[in-house]
């Protein structure tokens with residue numbers, strides 16, 4: 635085994651992880667070990683596995699990535715693996731879960747900003763305590779720079795549903811395609827999807843977000859070589875004067891399937907909604923809770939809770 639005997643189960647708004655600290659760098663997991671630990675029937679169960687290690691102990695990093703950690707003041711690195719054993723560049727919810735874990739283990743100071751290395755650069759986290767409506771142990775993450783592709787350049791289809799939606803590519807360090815599938819006409823100044831300024835690019839004939847079957851991987855065309863995470867979004871409310879909006883999102887993640895929450899997916903969602911509506915601040919409901927996303931031209935910030943569930947001694 636290249637995993638330690640003691641691991642911890644954690645989650646951040648229902649996006650769940652097996653986590654452990656590896657200060658000596660001797661526990662880099664194999665893909666088989668990740669699949670075993672994340673297996674919900676034969677293992678502990680998780681959408682992914684996170685090893686907290688020093689950058690020099692993460693074998694896939696190149697010198698430039700290690701140097702970026704040093705320059706950015708990141709002593710610790712989030713080595714993230716999807717449940718299927720694949721590596722991912724970034725995990726927004728994972729940054730909060732592993733930072734809470736680091737604070738709990740005395741590896742990070744909850745009164746100070748924590749700089750965490752990731753394959754998508756150094757992220758800075760601040761602990762906010764309990765904050766309504768986001769929950770307990772809320773952390774704010776500066777997720778850094780983002781990039782959006784042409785609006786509606788992809789077609790997204792879902793198993794068992796007729797119709798399709800237009801999807802927009804967003805690079806959050808990891809790849810996302812965001813499909814806006816509807817507007818709650820009751821609570822929006824916008825009357826319908828068709829009233830959005832770029833409606834011609836977004837016309838959706840998919841059912842409501844709540845009615846989609848995401849047990850099967852959605853089809854995205856043209857195909858992305860990187861594969862992708864896919865978000866399905868309903869706009870629930872827009873207050874253009876206050877620059878605030880509310881939305882509901884569901885996600886099918888690359889490397890594990892539907893999850894209750896996806897931090898990078900929430901950021902990709904808010905970035906796409908901002909491009910459509912001009913609104914910068916979004917409260918987004920996912921199956922695992924409510925999170926806040928604040929977007930500027932330069933960066934995007936994610937705010938949400940994290941939870942340590944328990945410590946497990948492996949046999």
Ligand SMILES: N[C@@H](CCC[C@H](N)C(=O)O)C(=O)O
Nearest residue numbers: 722725726727808896897898
């Ligand atoms: N759940 C994560 C994203 C995890 C990685 C993703 N599945 C990928 O392969 O890109 C998040 O909270 O961002």
